[in-house]
Amino acid sequence: MSKLIVNSLTIIDSFKEVANKFEFDKDSNLIVSDNNSVGKSSIIKSIYYCLGADIKNFQPTWEYEKYIFQLEIEIDNQACIIKRKGKIFIVKDGESLEEFGNSKDFSIWFQGRLGMNLLLQRPTSETYTLSYMDAVLSPFYIDQDNSWDGTLFKNSISGLGGYKDAVKTIFEYYLGLSNIGLIAKKEEKNKNTLKSQELKEKIGQLSGVIEAYHQKNDVEKAPVVDLEGLQNELQEYIIATNVLSGEIGKYSQNISVHKRELDLKQQDVKELRKLLSITTKAYGEIEYICSHCQSVLTREQSLSRLELKDNEVSIKERIEELNFGITEIRKKVSDAEDRLVELRSQFQNYNKKISEIRNVNKIESYVNQKVLSELDDLRIELDIERDKVVNINKEISKEIRELKKKLEINQENINNQFNSLIHNLSRMLMIPSLLSRSFGKFTKLQGGGVQLNKECLALFLVYEKLLSKNSVFKLPMAMDSFIKNETDAKNNDYMFSAVENYFMNNENQTFFAVIRKNLEYFSQDFISKTNVLLLEKPILLPEKYQELSVQLINKLD
Incomplete structure (x- = not known):
């Protein structure tokens, strides 16, 4: 298992000479303010931006392209620092200090560091390539601005439109349901089968040549070179x-x-x-x-x-x-x-x-008895090579059967968990329309208002819980406030209770943005065990600038 925890976020504006540092708990975190437009969403967006995501819809006043962001994180209890300024990333991992000029190179480092290999298809290609951080982080960040229109997991972070069937493929990877490995094994077997047939034909041709030479009483001179x-x-x-x-x-x-x-x-x-x-x-x-x-x-x-x-x-x-x-x-x-x-x-x-x-005037070549010996040696080599290919394919066939069986077991397990979660949340939030929803169906939800809000929330909670329970990659999960429409106190009570019981207690580190008055919908026991980060304007302060500036990692020769 690979688990990433964000311990702190530092933000510095070197032009206005203001800064701040926000510290987090390894389990659950509530980002709180007395009202909206203080910066709760900007803080959460900044975490994922610093991790390499191309975040949509930062607030116009949040000049993120000018800011310096630095995360102090842990990967499997090992300290690491990630700094981002524009397109440039600097990573301090133990004693090593590395610099990356784009999100592609950073994604290669990040996935390698966590032992990931998330491969996706481009729309015009049949091959799979290593994905960017947009895809890596997309299941873990639910945005207030773009996630509640009925489209699941696709609109919070840019870049997913560049992949084929991205959301489904990404969840299959994280939940151990990906058939990419199976496809690769089948392709390898097909290539080996073709190679075996080609070798068989060559062996037959060589055998015919050898037999013809054996039937001759003498050796003929080869023709003059053209x-x-x-x-x-x-x-x-x-x-x-x-x-x-x-x-x-x-x-x-x-x-x-x-x-x-x-x-x-x-x-x-x-x-x-x-x-x-x-x-x-x-x-x-x-x-x-x-x-x-x-x-x-x-x-x-x-x-x-x-x-x-x-x-x-x-x-x-x-x-x-x-x-x-x-x-x-x-x-x-x-x-x-x-x-x-x-x-x-x-x-x-x-x-x-x-x-x-x-310098060539005339080239002549003669065939002698040595040719027969060489041809026979070549036939033996081809026989040995073909036997190896056949044996390799036997092993691959065995691996394919085992992979299919494992995928079937995993799929059944995930389906059962999905159906159980859907049943519980549909009853809790009073949305029976979701009972017909099946795992892996990411088509856009219809409708609007509070009903759409509740349906989106239920499905987000279901998939986040599946990730938390089944994925070997534990990345931080964040949900911006789900209240996009006016809801009554009863609905709020149900929805916040669902967040508390199906999201905030996940095995992954969690973040949830909420205004202070809505804390009343969470249980006191939960509040007492949760890190509550209260934000006030302005969230970047001049008195913090000098202190935090010297804490930035730098890569100077």
Whole structure:
């Protein structure tokens, strides 16, 4: 089992120089405010954003693209820190510090760290590829703004539209019902069957050739090599070398361009590091040499040229961005140089082949008795290879039978749990219309008002409970307030009671957003055991800025 717990969330606005840190309980957390528009939703969204999700509908006043987010988490009781600023992620995992320039690379790290391998299909492809964090996190976050229109688990986080049958496939993966492994085994078996047939045909052809030679009394001379064919081959190699010559020139030019760009970024980093090294004393009197034009600049002019505010956090963030760019360019240069070596090696090989063909006047080949021995050895090798393929397919067939049986057992178990949960919640929330709903049916719910709210809530609670009880991956679960329509006290009592008993007590860490007056619908015993985080405006404070800024992880060479 892999369990992730969020211990704290730090948010820093280095432009306005405000910040705050929010600490959480490893079990259940209530995010509370006296009224709406304080920032409950923004806090929950920020957690999943920092974990790599492309969150929909941040509040316009929540300038998340400018903020620095940092999560202190535990993965199976091992401390880890994740920082995100825009598209750049920095991860401190034990003693290692890694940087990722996009959510794809971060998702590769994240899934590898948790032992996950969530594969999904693109709409126009038959192959499966490793999913992004949008898909990984989508079952665990229920948004107030986009989750209550009857569409289940698809609209809280962007990106799921880029996959085929995404929601169903994702839940099947987490609940051990995915048939991707079974499909892969069947494809492997089919490929091996074709290979076995091809080997059988080759063995038959070789046997015929060997038999024909045995029936002959002497060995015939082979025909002269087709010199016209060699001439055509020569022309093909000449054309290929011309193409390679052009490629070599192009890559050489690209390397020069990248090196110039690398030099400029390194000069900027050098200038920024000099700014960091100077104490705050007499800033205005210190002069700097521009890294590009060598002009003498004051500190203020240097910061203005680099479009930075005069604080340590902004300068460090720019250094990190430049260092990431330097790493990317170095990789491009390295890749281009490696490719250049390959092209030059291929160019030399082609030239050698041209020289060999030009020296050919007449090539003759004779068949002797050694050919029979070599053909017989080849037949034996093919027989051994075919036997191996046949035996491998026997093992694969056994694995397929075991996988099918396991999937059938798991499916029956999940169906029974689903039906039991649906029955209990339908009765509790007085929505008998859901009794006909079957597991894995994610079609949009119809209707509106309180009835739709209750149906959505019931299904969300059912699937979250299934994940909590059956998935080996325990990621934090969050539900923004479900009250999108006016409801009476009786309905509120039923709905909050359902949240308390079917969501907040899950094995996963849980988060739920609620206004303070609605805490009365939860039991006092539950409230006493739950972390209640009370938010007040403004949630980012200037007095927290200096203290929290120094706690940020940074990747500086």
